[in-house]
Amino acid sequence: MDETQKIGNYRYRxxxxxxxxxxxxxxxxxxxxxxxxxxxxxxxxTNSDYANIMISFKVAYAVGMLSMGGLIDRLGTKKGYTxxxxxxSFxxxxxxxxxxxxxxxxxxAARFGLGFGEAGNFPAAIKTTAEWFPKKDRAFATGLFNAATSIGAIAAPFVIGWIVHEDGKNWQVPFLITGALSALWVFLWFKMYKKPEVHPxxxxxxxxxxxxxxxxxNEEKLPWKSVLDKRQTWAFGLAKVTDAxxxxxxxxxxxxxxxxxxVNIKNIALPFFVIYILADGGSIFGGYLSGALMRKGWTVNKARKITLLICALIILPVSFVAVTESKWIAIILIGLGAAGHQAWSANIFTLVSDVFPRKATASVVGIGGMIGAVAGIVADKALGSVLDQxxxxxxxxxxxxxxxxxxxxxxxxxxxxxxMTPLDENLNPVEN
Known part of the structure; x- marks a missing residue:
């Protein structure tokens, strides 16, 4: 505690x-x-109608990941995130x-615009984490903010179950709530955020x-296309296929x-709570584990990949969800799959800042996110068609x-x- 007080902890704000x-x-x-x-x-x-609405979101998310990632690297985190x-929110x-x-x-149409805007969240957040945390703490920090995905997913069924009737009455209200929350966030972000080296x-x-x-x-901007010929970019993109x-x-x-x-709109809250509270635990544990292994003297390469292997093994039992006749066994298995995915996600996001310079992180995260969105589009189209047939x-x-x-x-x-050889500010391998 004394050491933390001496160092300071504004980064956690x-x-x-x-x-x-x-x-x-x-x-x-x-x-x-x-x-x-x-x-x-x-x-x-129909299932295909619903799939097409989801695909609209993901098409925009894919486009947004490419454009927003590069835009955030050019505008900077403060303006780009806003x-x-x-x-x-609009x-x-x-x-x-x-x-x-x-x-x-x-x-x-609404999902398309939502997907384009939401594509900026993770490139901006990963870039911010790279600016504010040393490498040994980034996976844990990423695990913490990544756990907030589950907070949002848990909140949604509780709020909806409270406001929306089973016949759909008041269905519009939940979509309006985030406008007020977003306005509060923008106010706090502009008040609190500067780069750490110039923050008073x-x-x-x-x-x-x-x-x-x-x-x-250095402050020289890297052209977006400069990361395209790096194997590390495509390794991250491949790992992001799991977004689907x-x-x-x-x-x-x-x-x-x-x-x-x-399970209906009035009793979905508890199953979702179980699934996403497990996901939260996975996100935090996955981020903590690789950092703990690094503090024991493991290399970044070994710590990240062994953690990813553990995540993959935790996820494996979700394969049996569709053959169980027990609702709660199915929910627990999905929760384990979600926990493993979030632990996986915390570590693959951190792979980018482990390898790339900070000024390229948003662009690389954007490319990976685009690949994940395309995988989701293919999955949605296939699943909607199979379910209808x-x-x-x-x-x-x-x-x-x-x-x-x-x-x-x-x-x-x-x-x-x-x-996992790091790249310098000019994207050349750093010799050990």
Whole structure:
């Protein structure tokens, strides 16, 4: 405690803002997944209609990841993050204006704008973490703000269950709530955020700690295309293919539980609470574990990859969700899969700042996010079509892939990036 007081801890106030923004982000994007069974009945959607609405979000997310990542690297974290949250809040509230006569196209348009704006959250948050935390603490810091995804996902069913009736009355209200929360966040962000090296509330000791294992970088901007020919970029992009699994839980989980176990809008809150509280624990533990292994003297390469292997093994049992007849066994297995994914996610995000200079992190995270979104688009299209043609048996294949893909992807990531050699400010390998 005395040592922490000597160093200072302003960086954790910045981390709290990242957690707040990510909570808003996931509350906003989770609303439609929680209300999906109700909205389908209200508006007469097929599984393919719902898949197309989800695809609209992910197409925009893919485009946004590419453009917002590079834009945040150029504008800087303060302005770039603000632009992102302003866009997604506007389009989030726009959902409330959709009317039955054009429900599919209306929701698809609102989801498109939401996806574009939300694409800026993780590039900005990862860049902020790289600016404010030394490498040995980044996975833990990332795990903490990444855990806020589950806070948002947990809050959504409780708020919706409290406000929205089973017949869909008041369905618009949850979409409007995030506008007020976003305005509060922007106020706090502008008041509190500056880079640590120029922040008046950061002590010399804290700044020295933040920069303790990072090289000083020049201010020259790197062109976005400069990261495209790096194997490390594509290793991260491959690891982000697993985003399709997370979105499957987020956007199709309530539908699966409703169609398989008759879970409705009034009793979805407890199952989602269990799933996402497990996910929170996984996110924090996964971020802590790799850092703890590094503090024991393990190399970054070994600590990150052994942690990722443990995550993949924790996720494996989710393959059996569709063959169990017990609602709560299914929920626990999905929760374990979500926990493993969040631990995985905390570590793969940190791979970027382990390897790339801070000024390239948002661009690389954006490229990886785009690849994850494309994987989600393919998964949505396939699942929607299979469910319409073959009924709920389509979930068997979805969960089988969700459980087994992480081990395969980890092997391919290791082949692309066997040593995790850091790159300097000019993207040249750093010689040890």
């Amino acid at each position: 910045i981390l709290a803002l990242l957690m707040f923004a990510t909570t808003i982000n996931y509350f906003d994007r989770s609303i439609i997944g929680v209300m999906a069974p109700t909205l389908e009945k209200m508006f007469g959607w 632009l992102s949250i302003a866009i997604w 389009f989030g509230m726009l959902h409330a204006l959709v009317r039955p006569g054009f429900s599919v196209i209306g929701f698809a 509330k950061v002590s010399k000791e804290e700044l020295a700690y933040i920069q303790s294992d990072s090289e000083t970088e 699994v997370w979105w499957f839980y987020l956007f199709w989980g309530a539908k699966f539980l409703a169609e398989t176990f008759d 073959a009924g709920n048996s389509g979930y068997f294949w979805a969960f089988l892939i969700a459980g087994s893909c992480y081990l395969i992807i980890l092997g391919l990531v290791h082949l692309l990036m066997p040593k």
